[in-house]
Amino acid sequence: xxxxxxxxxxxxxxxxxxxxxxxxxxxxxxxxxxxxxxxxxxxxxxxxxxxxxxxxxxxxxxxxxxxxxxxxxxxxxxxxxxxxxxxxxxxxxxxxxxxxxxxxxxxxxxxxxxxxxxxxxxxxxxxxxxxxxxxxxxxxxxxxxxxxxxxxxxxxxxxxxxxxxxxxxxxxxxxxxxxxxxxxxxxxxxxxxxxxxxxxxxxxxxxxxxxxxxxxxxxxxxxxxxxxxxxxxxxxxxxxxxxxxxxxxxxxxxxxxxxxxxxxxxxxxxxxxxxxxxxxxxxxxxxxxxxxxxxxxxxxxxxxxxxxxxxxxxxxxxxxxxxxxxxxxxxxxxxxxxxxxxxxxxxxxxx
Numbered sequence: 460x461x462x463x464x465x466x467x468x469x470x471x472x473x474x475x476x477x478x479x480x481x482x483x484x485x486x487x488x489x490x491x492x493x494x495x496x497x498x499x500x501x502x503x504x505x506x507x508x509x510x511x512x513x514x515x516x517x518x519x520x521x522x523x524x525x526x527x528x529x530x531x532x533x534x535x536x537x538x539x540x541x542x543x544x545x546x547x548x549x550x551x552x553x554x555x556x557x558x559x560x561x562x563x564x565x566x567x568x569x570x571x572x573x574x575x576x577x578x579x580x581x582x583x584x585x586x587x588x589x590x591x592x593x594x595x596x597x598x599x600x601x602x603x604x605x606x607x608x609x610x611x612x613x614x615x616x617x618x619x620x621x622x623x624x625x626x627x628x629x630x631x632x633x634x635x636x637x638x639x640x641x642x643x644x645x646x647x648x649x650x651x652x653x654x655x656x657x658x659x660x661x662x663x664x665x666x667x668x669x670x671x672x673x674x675x676x677x678x679x680x681x682x683x684x685x686x687x688x689x690x691x692x693x694x695x696x697x698x699x700x701x702x703x704x705x706x707x708x709x710x711x712x713x714x715x716x717x718x719x720x721x722x723x724x725x726x727x728x729x730x731x732x733x734x735x736x737x738x739x740x741x742x743x744x745x746x747x748x749x750x751x752x753x754x755x756x757x758x759x760x761x762x763x764x765x766x767x768x769x770x771x772x773x774x775x776x777x778x779x780x781x782x783x784x785x786x787x788x789x790x791x792x793x794x795x796x797x798x799x800x801x802x803x804x805x806x807x808x809x810x
Contacts, residue, residue, distance in 0.1 A: 465506035474502040547762025606772035626659035629787035646704035648693035690714025712737035734795035749793035
């Protein structure tokens, strides 16, 4: 029988269960016994009932929406890593009856703040990607114990949950590899220095050079902003140096791809004339020519952990902040090769 006008209460009567049990089945709550779930699903099918998302939100005082907030509007274009991350998180949340929508903190500055999304009932939870360190809006969310998780951002005081990769270790892996290949004059193009992960990577670059007794040169560091264009410009600037680097590290794969285009335009071979490394191991990194040596952040694992922490917060299974730091992995491909290693005395004499 298909009425087209069946309600959730009609389903409950037909399945001989409570209204709340039907709600739990619709929202994929794990507490429902399999035989009960099957009976409710059969009643839904028989009655032709289609759960209305708006009605669900009104009845339960929940929106079943999760917002993922980026630092700026074009971030998905700037950082393809985020596109892959969104797909992973969305898949995890969808299984639990939540919908994911995108926004940016730039928009929030114009139309309100992150807190307003909760206050107006637009979201049940929030994922904030790469906020500025000590952003007061994040502190307000934490102070009111609202359900949110930060990705690629941390708190000095540890008052909120976050998932991050060990950026310092990732840069160490890259630089150790380049030093083993004999490189000593290594350039670096940063990401946006408003973000913690970019600061971490620059800090470790400088530390690794100091540990090997190398002089830190401002001329070997260029400011980037994660974009193809800043990678292109950074490569050209570094290679115009009277003594250009033999290798350049880029803070993400996107900028490294921009550098490959710059090398082509300048008639330089990679890695014949200069070695290049990226960071993230986005899907495109293995399709460039040459394929990029990079650091892999395990996007599937990041997505799983982000969804896990947020669901814990939204379903009140945990009120204590949790901090998860994942291990990166060096991925060696074709964009680097060995040069004749310098002895330290020879290096200092040549400078």
